[in-house]
Amino acid sequence: MTTSRTRFATPQRLLHWLMAVCILSMLFIGVGMVSTVTPKYLTLVQIHKPLGIAILVLALIRLALRIFYGAPALPADLPEPVKLAANLSQYIFYALMISMPLIGWAMLSAASYPVVLFGSVHLPSILPVSPSLHTLLWHAHYLLAFAFFGLILMHVAAILFHKLIRNDGIFETMAPVPTHGRPE
Amino acid sequence: MIQSPASSKSIRPGPLVVIAAVVGVAAIGFAYTAGWLSPHRLTPKKLVSALAPPGGPALGHRRNHAKGICFTGTFEANGDGSALSKAQVFLRGQYPVVGRFNLGTAEANAADAMVRVRGLGISITTPDGQQWRSAMIDAPIFPVSTPQDFYELLTASASKDPDAMKNFIASHPGFTTFLGWAKNGTWTGSYAEERYNSLDSFLFVEGSGTKHPIRWSLIPAAQPVPISPEELAKRGPDYLEQEIAQRVAAGAQHWSLVITVANPGDPTADPNQAWPPDRRAVTVGTLTVQQIEPERDGPCRDINFDPTVLPAGITTSDDPVPAARSAAYSRSYNSRTAEASYYPRTETGAKQ
Numbered sequence: 001m002t003t004s005r006t007r008f009a010t011p012q013r014l015l016h017w018l019m020a021v022c023i024l025s026m027l028f029i030g031v032g033m034v035s036t037v038t039p040k041y042l043t044l045v046q047i048h049k050p051l052g053i054a055i056l057v058l059a060l061i062r063l064a065l066r067i068f069y070g071a072p073a074l075p076a077d078l079p080e081p082v083k084l085a086a087n088l089s090q091y092i093f094y095a096l097m098i099s100m101p102l103i104g105w106a107m108l109s110a111a112s113y114p115v116v117l118f119g120s121v122h123l124p125s126i127l128p129v130s131p132s133l134h135t136l137l138w139h140a141h142y143l144l145a146f147a148f149f150g151l152i153l154m155h156v157a158a159i160l161f162h163k164l165i166r167n168d169g170i171f172e173t174m175a176p177v178p179t180h181g182r183p184e
Numbered sequence: 185m186i187q188s189p190a191s192s193k194s195i196r197p198g199p200l201v202v203i204a205a206v207v208g209v210a211a212i213g214f215a216y217t218a219g220w221l222s223p224h225r226l227t228p229k230k231l232v233s234a235l236a237p238p239g240g241p242a243l244g245h246r247r248n249h250a251k252g253i254c255f256t257g258t259f260e261a262n263g264d265g266s267a268l269s270k271a272q273v274f275l276r277g278q279y280p281v282v283g284r285f286n287l288g289t290a291e292a293n294a295a296d297a298m299v300r301v302r303g304l305g306i307s308i309t310t311p312d313g314q315q316w317r318s319a320m321i322d323a324p325i326f327p328v329s330t331p332q333d334f335y336e337l338l339t340a341s342a343s344k345d346p347d348a349m350k351n352f353i354a355s356h357p358g359f360t361t362f363l364g365w366a367k368n369g370t371w372t373g374s375y376a377e378e379r380y381n382s383l384d385s386f387l388f389v390e391g392s393g394t395k396h397p398i399r400w401s402l403i404p405a406a407q408p409v410p411i412s413p414e415e416l417a418k419r420g421p422d423y424l425e426q427e428i429a430q431r432v433a434a435g436a437q438h439w440s441l442v443i444t445v446a447n448p449g450d451p452t453a454d455p456n457q458a459w460p461p462d463r464r465a466v467t468v469g470t471l472t473v474q475q476i477e478p479e480r481d482g483p484c485r486d487i488n489f490d491p492t493v494l495p496a497g498i499t500t501s502d503d504p505v506p507a508a509r510s511a512a513y514s515r516s517y518n519s520r521t522a523e524a525s526y527y528p529r530t531e532t533g534a535k536q
Contacts, residue, residue, distance in 0.1 A: 027214070028213070028214065028217050031214060031217050031218035031219075032217040032218070033511075034228065034511075034515075035217075035218055035219035035225065035227050035228075036219070036225065036226075036227065036228075036511065037226050037227065037228055037231055037331045037507065037508035037511045037512065038331075038504070038507060038508070039500070039504055039507040040507075041507045041508070041510065041511045042492055042500060042506075042507045042510060045510075111486070111488065111517065111521070112486055112487055112488075113488070113490075113493065114313070114314065114315045114493060116314075119496045120312065120314060120495070120496035122313060122314065124313075129486050130486075131486060131520075131521035131522075131524040132521075132524065134518075134521050135518075135521050135522040135524075138518055138522075149214055152210075153207050153210060153211060156206060156207060156210070157203050157206075157207050160199070160202065160203045160206060161199075161203060164199035164202060164203065165199050165200075
């Protein structure tokens with residue numbers, strides 16, 4: 001799934017940065033909302049649900065774009081374990097981006113909550129009401145959120161390492177605008 | 185300008201500091217948002233823990249209003265509510281209801297006569313798939329004004345300090361109104377004879393977008409018959425559940441749903457303050473309770489009567505309490521569903 005391009009395609013880069021904002025917001029909203037009893041709680045929950053579904057839709061579009069466009073090759077001089085970690089992290093990101101909203105949706109369904117997106121727009125239930133399923137999904141949603149945030153921190157640290165220390169062009173493959181200072 | 189590691193083994197410390205700083209700031213921001221750096225923040229966890237009786241929470245049960253019994257029935261709208269709210273539930277018609285009569289206690293096995301507050305939870309589903317959930321109580325006002333005050337009330341009432349309640353009342357004079365009702369209000373011998381009040385204020389939204397601050401009450405058709413708590417105690421610890429089951433088996437029970445519309449300036453943000461009695465009241469329909477079922481295997485068991493589950497046409501107002509109730513009810517629900525084995529169903533195969 002590599003391509004001869006040196007950068008991800010424009011729609012891929014656009015989605016990457018849009019989703020970066022959405023997902024980081026989502027994780028902060030998630031940990032914030034479960035730790036407050038102020039009216040902010042309701043506002044955050046009301047953002048969390050439609051934003052989660054938006055992320056699901058964007059992730060599926062992004063997956064299709066990835067299959068269609070592929071990805072630029074990693075630098076040839078990158079050690080094999082680093083290449084493996086880079087590739088693996090991408091699979092995990094896709095898995096999380098798609099599974100987290102689905103787990104959240106399923107969790108609400110199993111708890112018999114209406115899944116309201118906004119106003120009168122709501123989604124159907126995707127699971128029967130079940131305390132045991134709800135418990136399982138709730139724990140998964142909670143733990144995977146922290147795993148997701150941890151993975152993002154590693155991702156940020158890694159890309160800064162590539163940019164600031166190796167300056168090997170990996171950052172440029174996803175940079176929102178063309179940057180200079182790239183080695184040949 | 186920038187060295188390549190391929191050509192140099194030495195890594196300058198500057199970039200590493202930048203990386204550590206970026207990751208560190210993000211992690212600290214996350215920890216702050218999660219409340220880990222704010223031990224004084226009133227979290228759902230703290231609020232729910234404060235509800236627990238001295239022996240710990242009743243595992244598998246709601247963390248408050250732990251003792252209850254399910255019912256099913258209908259809400260029949262007369263159409264008059266449509267002048268105030270666009271919600272489908274107010275269009276003339278009949279909509280299914282799942283509900284729960286309950287006692288305002290964290291003890292699942294409390295004796296009826298020991299519990300002053302009685303409640304009713306309902307969930308009304310309309311054909312458009314929306315739900316209106318509400319959890320009401322028979323007190324005319326909420327004991328306090330804010331979630332923080334409620335937490336302080338729970339803390340004071342659980343305190344070993346003999347002056348704790350005295351100090352709480354001195355700093356929260358609004359609580360005396362509630363105490364007046366608790367001491368002098370009428371006790372009845374039936375869930376069917378109680379009036380249940382929303383206490384909190386909500387907004388009804390018309391199709392045009394016009395908003396009306398409102399509260400609501402369910403007014404019983406049954407005539408309340410006063411009874412002393414001593415007399416109620418003699419009838420047994422679970423008399424209320426036995427009575428409502430027999431009563432409904434003999435005939436459906438009814439309540440009128442009455443919407444009270446605030447005048448400008450009424451205290452919508454304070455559930456501890458009643459509105460003057462002359463406010464416009466609109467009867468919008470009738471709740472009919474048709475069948476009682478024990479909670480253990482009943483249809484209300486897995487429902488969280490979160491008062492912020494509202495159809496389009498009803499929203500929360502500037503009253504700060506529903507948000508806190510929603511946050512706390514959610515925590516209670518997550519805890520009790522994870523403890524289902526402590527409160528097993530009796531029906532085989534009822535559980536997934």
